[in-house]
Amino acid sequence: MSLDTAPTGPKAAEERVGAKPTGNGGRYSAQSRLGGHAPRTERTGRALPFDDPRHLQAHQWMVEEAYILDAQNYEDWLDLLTEDIHYIMPVRVTTALTAGFDSAPHMAHFDENKYSLSRRVARFLTEHAWTEDPPSRLRHHVTNVRTFATPNEGEIVVDTAVLLYRSRGDVREASVISAGREDLLRRGGEGWQLARRTILVDDSVLRTQNLAVFL
């Protein structure tokens, strides 16, 4: 069996909402007290083949976004987000294998809508956001991209892995944040926009002085 014709990942077919996901999704957005406005669209079926035009577009979108975030061009970044975006980063906790949950109930690091994200961006446009002045040197390494169709023609779900390297000053150790992301992209007049992002950070205790920057 050649890789070209193989179906995607061994467990992809078993993925469904409510089951222990092998992707970066889950019920985090739907369960949030601030997720009432969020789109509920879920992935269907297996990951699209890597030569599917939707996958190619999604991959390119993720790479372009990474460069925008590295450069802290946050006004451009806001333009990539839909008006109904839900941007959530749960607080991960260590739990027993059978506990059935892996994040703190009713608590997240980010649990944002367009308004709160726009306030965060507006703050960086003042000359008094000391935490990023001087700015961090940022590198978002985005890998493991896979794309799924959804019941809606104009929406796709994209899983990515992201490693953020953040370096400040000269003597402090740089911080590294590893996370998985599940994104819902929606096709609009000017191309794909981000309608929902779930960020599953891989630390229960973050090793960075704050999350002033985005993942």
Added chain:
Amino acid sequence: MTDLDLVLGDVRRGMVPAHIYNDEEIFRLEKERLFSRAWLFVGHESEIPQAGDYVVRRVLDDSFILSRGEDGQVRALFNMCLHRGMQVCRAEMGNASHFRCPYHGWSYRNDGRIVGLPFHKDAYGGEAGFKRKGQTLLPAPSLDTYNGLIFLSMDPDAPPLREYLGDFTFFLDYYTRQSSSGIELRGPQRWRVKANWKIGAENFAGDMYHTPQTHTSVVEIGLFREPKAEKRKDGNTYWAGNGGGTTYKLPHGTLEEKLRYVGYPDVMIEKMKEQWSQDQLDVIGRDGFMISAASIFPNMSFVHNWPRVEDSDDVLPFISIRTWQPVGPDETEVLSWFAVDAEAPEEFKALSYKAYLMCFGSTGMFEQDDVENWVSLTNTAAGTMARRLLLNSRMGLLEDGTEVVPPLTREQYAGPGEAHVGYGEYNQRHLLNRWADLLERPAEKVSQVEVSGVPADRAEAGA
């Protein structure tokens, strides 16, 4: 080599040797003499509401399971198996009737009592060799609660918590007793910052002087209308019992108008009026002061602010509780919880949570700029030049020790303790004076617990 007497003397006259914010030797003394004695906040009863619920919390290097037993009682159990010392619980939270050690299978009820000891008879000859009856995971030396807030002390002879907190309980009620049901605590967010633990505690206790500068940006973007310099200097800074904090001066109006001004709905205001004493109500209604940040010695802090969370003129209050958990002289783990009155309307709870996230915690826009300062300060305090620098922490005092402004009178201020309007570093001095009091007292010898021990003269171990 640090001359401790000299350091403590300098601190007591309000001159702070800069190296205390990054000094191995000072940190060793803090562990030995301060964190071994003080009452330390570890969690809230609402985090473990059902029998069997538990969370695991550390006090420096010691891990404790905060567990609610089948009898409904909350205990703090040292997370170490009595046999070979393995952690019996490696999760951070959950629900369990028992904790079983993965090493040799000893198991304990969620009240700490041992129930399973494999091959007790074959291995020890039963009770004749190892008295299983009555053995429990080591409880924390002292445990006590106030308004559901759970505190531990590593000192078995610690004074009662109420006595330790003293008159600060008057202010604790504003944060944790807005209705008879008290608070629900959510979180914590946890993150590590390369900053000394004392800096956050001092800042939250009384640094209203930093607000207009550090937090300029949050006013500029319309998130918070209050930090402007003129707003801060009209508030008071109070110290009572073992804690203190800062307040904002509210615009004129009735009690109800003032509570509405910071965003409380009438249904919550009515409950506050039932819960709080006349003095507690007068601090807000008559005197016009609204609590904001505060700290309890040594490392627990509070915030109460009222930002705009939507694109409208309305503001909404939130409460955060946090600890500055020391990791090393230059590193602190922040545990930051969101607290909300359990009887608050659901919509209020949701928006108050949003207000918290926008302002404080790992992503909060206030907090981001605070930590940048504290990391930088800690870094600079490590070297030899910091040992030559005594920082002036005497704001609010003339050289001869008289106060720049007199304390508020009983007619101006219904709260306990001492309060001053205007800029001052009263509370930073209060905290560091307590710090000095503990650091100068050598640690007492601790007693040991023997697990089914035998008298030394009868032991034939290793035969």
